[in-house]
Amino acid sequence: MWIPSSVFRRKNILLGVSGSIAAFKACNVASSLAKCDAHVRTVLTQSALRFVGPVSFISLTNDVAYTDEDLWNMKLRSLHIELGRWSDVIVVAPATANTLAKIANGIADNLLTSIVLGSDKPLVVVPAMNVRMYENKATQENLSKLRDHGVVVVEPEIGHLADGEVGKGRFPEVEPILFSVAKTLVPQDMAGMRVLVTAGPTREYIDDVRFISNPSSGKMGYALAEACALRGAEVTLLSGPVNLDVPPGVKLLTFESVADLERLMDQTVPSCHAVLMAAAVGDFTTSKVAGKMKRQGNLELTLQATPDVIAKYTQKYPNVFYLAFAAGTDGVVEEAREKLARKQVDAIFANRIDEENTGFGVDTNSGWLINKNTTEEAPLQSKVDLSWWLSERIICQIRAKSETFQS
Numbered sequence: 431m432w433i434p435s436s437v438f439r440r441k442n443i444l445l446g447v448s449g450s451i452a453a454f455k456a457c458n459v460a461s462s463l464a465k466c467d468a469h470v471r472t473v474l475t476q477s478a479l480r481f482v483g484p485v486s487f488i489s490l491t492n493d494v495a496y497t498d499e500d501l502w503n504m505k506l507r508s509l510h511i512e513l514g515r516w517s518d519v520i521v522v523a524p525a526t527a528n529t530l531a532k533i534a535n536g537i538a539d540n541l542l543t544s545i546v547l548g549s550d551k552p553l554v555v556v557p558a559m560n561v562r563m564y565e566n567k568a569t570q571e572n573l574s575k576l577r578d579h580g581v582v583v584v585e586p587e588i589g590h591l592a593d594g595e596v597g598k599g600r601f602p603e604v605e606p607i608l609f610s611v612a613k614t615l616v617p618q619d620m621a622g623m624r625v626l627v628t629a630g631p632t633r634e635y636i637d638d639v640r641f642i643s644n645p646s647s648g649k650m651g652y653a654l655a656e657a658c659a660l661r662g663a664e665v666t667l668l669s670g671p672v673n674l675d676v677p678p679g680v681k682l683l684t685f686e687s688v689a690d691l692e693r694l695m696d697q698t699v700p701s702c703h704a705v706l707m708a709a710a711v712g713d714f715t716t717s718k719v720a721g722k723m724k725r726q727g728n729l730e731l732t733l734q735a736t737p738d739v740i741a742k743y744t745q746k747y748p749n750v751f752y753l754a755f756a757a758g759t760d761g762v763v764e765e766a767r768e769k770l771a772r773k774q775v776d777a778i779f780a781n782r783i784d785e786e787n788t789g790f791g792v793d794t795n796s797g798w799l800i801n802k803n804t805t806e807e808a809p810l811q812s813k814v815d816l817s818w819w820l821s822e823r824i825i826c827q828i829r830a831k832s833e834t835f836q837s
C-alpha cells in the first residue's frame with residue numbers, strides 16, 4: 431500500500447453499506463481501514479443485511495455496527511446526528527443506485543441516509559451495480575448532482591458483474607477507494623501543481639536479450655508519486671522496469687533506457703512545476719549488438735558515459751523545482767552537497783546503500799535532505815512514510831519556484 435500509515439491513524443471513518451451484491455467486499459474496506467489504525471463504525475441498510483451481517487463488521491473493526499433499528503433506539507439520542515459529528519469522513523461502499531438517488535435528492539428515510547443528510551463531513555461514495563442500472567440516465571444524473579455537491583465518487587470498474595454480465599459497475603479494488611478516502615483527510619496543499627516523478631532502474635542493452643542495469647526496486651519513486659497525488663498534485667510517474675502496482679491517482683509512462691527516459695522527460699518537464707528524480711539512472715551505456723551474442727572466448731564491452739539527465743533540465747528549465755537522489759557509502763553527504771551545486775538542483779536526498787534496511791530493494795530508508803543552506807536527517811522509516819516526510823518538506827520550495835513559473 432502506498433498510503434502513509436499516519437493518514438488514517440485515529441481517524442473516525444463511518445462506513446455505510448447498502449444492499450448491493452458487492453456488500454461482502456465492504457468487509458475488505460473495513461478491515462483495511464482498521465489495519466491502518468482508523469476507528470471504523472459501520473451502518474448497514476436493511477437491504478445490506480440480506481447480504482452481510484453486523485457481526486462481520488464488529489469483528490473486523492473492533493467497533494460498533496448499526497442498523498435501522500438503532501435509529502429508533504432512544505437510548506442513543508439522535509444517533510443520526512451524533513454519528514455525523516463523530517465522523518471525519520463518511521464512505522458509502524458499496525452505494526446502490528437506490529441509496530445514491532436518495533442522497534442526491536435529500537431523502538433521509540433510514541439511518542444511513544439520515545446520517546448523510548445531517549452531516550457536513552466529506553462524503554465518498556463507491557457505486558456498484560448492474561451496468562444498465564449504472565448507465566441509466568437517472569443514476570447518471572444523480573451521480574453528476576452528487577459530484578456538483580462536492581461528493582467524491584469513486585468510479586466503478588469495467589468487468590464481470592453478477593448475473594453473468596460484463597460492463598461498468600463493478601466494485602473497485604480497495605486501493606483506489608482508500609486513496610479517495612485518504613485525500614479527504616489530508617491537506618490538498620499540492621493542488622494545482624504538476625509533478626513529474628521518475629522511478630526504477632534503466633536498462634542499457636548489450637544485445638537483444640542482455641542488459642546493464644541496477645537493483646533499484648522503484649519503491650521510493652512510486653511512494654513519492656503517491657504522496658504528491660494524495661496531496662492533490664497532478665502526478666506523472668516515469669517508471670523503469672519494476673514489479674510494482676501503479677499507485678492510484680497517478681499517470682504512468684514507462685521507459686527502459688536512459689535515452690527513452692530523456693525522450694519522455696523532453697515531453698513532460700516543460701509543463702511541470704517539480705521534477706523528483708528517484709530513478710536510478712545508469713551512468714553507462716554501450717553499443718547494442720543485434721540478435722543474441724554467442725558464447726565465445728573473452729569479449730570486451732566498451733562503455734560510454736550516459737548524458738547527465740538532470741543537469742540538462744536544470745539548465746534548460748531553471749524555474750522548475752528539482753529534487754535529486756544520491757546513493758553512496760562513506761562521504762555520501764559531502765558528495766551530495768557537491769552534486770547539489772554542480773547540477774544546480776534545489777534539493778538532494780542522500781542515502782547510504784551499504785547499511786542494512788536502507789537504499790536499493792528494501793522497504794525502508796533513511797538519509798539526509800540537503801538544501802542549499804540546510805541538512806536535515808530523516809530517521810529510518812518505511813519508504814512510504816519517508817516519501818510523506820519528503821513531500822512535506824519540499825512543498826514550500828516548489829511553491830516559491832512556481833511563483834515565477836510560466837504555465
Ligand SMILES: Cc1cc2nc3c(=O)[nH]c(=O)nc-3n(C[C@H](O)[C@H](O)[C@H](O)COP(=O)(O)O)c2cc1C
Nearest residue numbers: 448449450451452475477478526527528529558559
Ligand atoms: C440479489 C440482488 C443483488 C442486488 N445488487 C445490487 C447492486 O449491486 N447494486 C444496486 O444498486 N442494487 C442492487 N440490488 C437492488 C437493491 O438491493 C435494491 O435497490 C434495494 O432497495 C437497495 O436498498 P438500499 O439502497 O437501502 O440498500 C440487488 C438486489 C438483489 C435482490
